[in-house]
Amino acid sequence: MATRREAWLASPATSTFREPLLPVSAHEEHKDSFLDVPDTPSRSSSTRTRSFSPRRRSAPLLRYGKATSVLFTCALLLCVSCLVLLVHTVTKVGSTLSSQDVDVNGTLSKGVTDCPAPAAKQRERSYVLGPPTAKFRDNLRSDTKYITSWDVAGWTNDVMALGNMIYLGMLTDRIPIIPPFTPSHVNASAGPVLFSDAFDIDHLSSVLRIPLVEWHEVKQQDSKVIDELGCWSVWETAHQDADGTRKPRGHRGERTLGLDISYTPIPDEVSMHTDDHASLWGLAALGFPDYRSRHLAAPRPSKQSGVLLAPDEQVMCFDILYYVSVYEPFEYYREYSPAWRDVVSQMRWAKGLNDLAQGYIRRILAVPEGSHIPPYIAIHFRRGDFMIHCLDWKTDGCFATLEMFAKAVSEVQEELWRRKGIRVTHVIMSSDEKDPAWWDEVAALGWRWLDHEKEQIAEKYGEWYPVLIDAVIQSSGVGFVGTDMSTMSLLAAKRTEEWHEGVSRTVTWNH
Template sequence: MNRRPDEYLLAKNQRLDEYDDFESPFIPMFRAKPSAKDSQRSLRTIFIFLAGVSLLGFGTLLFKPSSYLDIQDAPAYSGIVNSQSYVQGPPTQRFRDNLRNDTKYVTSWISAGWTNDVMTYGNLIYLALITERIPIIGKFTPSHVDNSAPPFAFGEVIDVPRLTQAIGIPLLEWHEVKDSESQVLDDLGCWSVWETVQNEDPHPRGSPSLNWLKLDISWTRTPDWVKLTPPGIQDKHASFWSLATLGFPEARSNSLGLTNRPSPQHQVSLPPDDQVLCFDYLYYIGAQNAWEWESDYSPAWRYVGQHMHWNTSLERLADAHARRAMNVPVDEPTPPYIAIHIRHGDFRNHCNDIPLDQCFAPLSAIARRVSEVQEELRTQKGIEVTQVIMTSDERDPEWWSQVRALGWTWVDFAMERTEEIYGKWYPVFIDAVIQSNGAGFVGTHGSTMTTVARRRVESWRGGPTRTVRWGWPGADDH
């Protein structure tokens, strides 16, 4: 099967990004041999409405400090935005009872793989910036782990105080607004973007978050003009600023006559709420083009995403796992390393009639990319990096044996008993943190987990990155 690379990649991006990234890390049942041991830029905020000044100290150190990652000296933020000033008080049985009459909010929900959900929340927060509203963020739902895993709070993954100071606006989480144990079913009118931007599903985009939050939504279809691309182009993206206009009186009032769906349980028809601007799904959003998180100008990344640093406790937990994987002595700092993310898993479904050993990039191609990153670190930063940590959902023991033969290592989650001790979410979280903390990074083309990890390494570490192409024999030859 011969297909031009550019045609393949275009088709692949159209097929893959909606549900990427569902992968869970593979947990090899054998240990890798220990391998040889050896700024973030701050952007001006767009809108600032600071409320109150407080000092926040970070909690007890959980693990040995790491000089390479500099996580032992987490900034003490003065002038943190006090999000609690934007609710009436503790969470209430009905969410609206906790909202301030002089404040407007914006919210949306998630329904994809975890990395896409992180990007969706980044898009939501950027939309809050340009509409001058307070974002309300839901919990992460277990789309990529066992459904028995409970939802996971945004602030237990992302350092919210650091984020709010960087972007200059408050951020609320749904559990701070409405009691998580509430059984009250709240009515709410919202906009459905999903019905407008695609023709395959004539319904609003569903989300398990609505069940957790006990929300009964009456949906109104957004106007056709919110679509980012012309009607004849098969693409699902809406425009940030087109959606933003619906948060202001003129565009909202001019669009209230559009198709409205009664709420599924109470069967009430409500116009889109003015105080709580809400949309069904904000993953497919762009300012200028589709898939903007891939581009260096991406406003959602520049003004929000790069400021979504890890919660300090999660950062330290991942660092401890990485140190053990690299066999670092207790009294030595964490050395710089190159992180790799190789996604196979469900990508095999896109190989069609190409044998997997020809569809996926061979380890020799990945090693070549690692060597490029090592050379760039050597020549541009004067750093000799020999440690390499692999993260992947590949399950073939022979493949992992070849990884071991290259002198690379990985986190053995089975031996660490990570799920047993911390929960089912943590292998994915730890992999993501380890990827972002690399001095350099090599990832898989077409994976959003790679996209976000690459952006973090470039922004947070100033590190070189590469993506490995795949899909046909010799795809990454260069």
């Protein structure tokens, strides 16, 4: 698994200069003097003069210097150009692809040799005291306030929750401490993966104009110290179990980060009292001393030591931030969603992950290295884990059909032609379906896909990478067709529309 990539991005300003031209008559009149080297050049810190009076000739200049200097410069540039060409040629050897790399079913027939694992990089830690420490609090600046939360659901839902957490940090002038993603839809053996393994954290920080810190930059990943921390529980107030009880939401981060948390329920007035949601602005108010002090309740004892702690004032923390909205529940589905517009839409893929996925897209579509990847339509057909929603129906009557997806693909193709004037014929499918006969039907439609098992992607890069690569592929086309009720489809559609001015459709099911 790739480790943390760091280093603040700097985009040097560039400018172009075009030297003014002399009038034709002046140029003809003085061209000989302009190309001569003066006998005794005169220089001044404030002005420069040039005499055009006749004088003894010396070696002519080739525009800006002596012939020998210019020839030496040209020779040097030629050597550098040859070196660059040689390096480029060597790196391309073995990476040129042909149609033989992809079989008739759209799966890859060769191992990928041009998709190296993402490389690590370093970036400065200016919003903690220094390198990670055994106790997280030993690395926090006394003049700085922070905010954090944990992952508690599937990967895409956790991305959305982090968007809410970062947005809360912007509202409360707190620096987000971003936790790693821990396994949910992947095997527990996968272990945690860093936020920066998936997303370009430096780009996000630069666009948002706020610092972003990851937990592994604050606390040593191999630390055996269990830190006690007081946090707010959104879930205890907003959600009631079937038996009428209320309790904080359990999460995987407590064990991963070595924390022992005492929770205090948020005020009832912050709850939206519908769909387990809480008001994002109400949570923001808890980040300020007056509102916080007036709404403190009795904390729950922590699970490990039983300690009772009020919510921490320096590190504001919550048990779950997925069910949080500004105006109405599940507003990520709305075009006005503040967390999407201001945060998640700016979560661009980490360069290493994006390069890896683009390499696979080239292989799937038989595009040689260096050639332009043609526009394509991506599909996310979620089936396997949605079976639980179909217990009362036969599967064929619950799930959407391939015919329904084919119809949606046709609609996307027609709109792309009407709006953008392009004919899109390439289609890439991603699905968790395991039935080989179903995939035969996909092949019959002329659609292609990435066979993760055949390509041994998990073995090569880690168990997180099949889902991460799928997410990049789904968001890199000009069209997208997704599955209703899937948040992975939701974000892929929004990325396609916003990042590429693309077209999307959602196929409904269980209706």
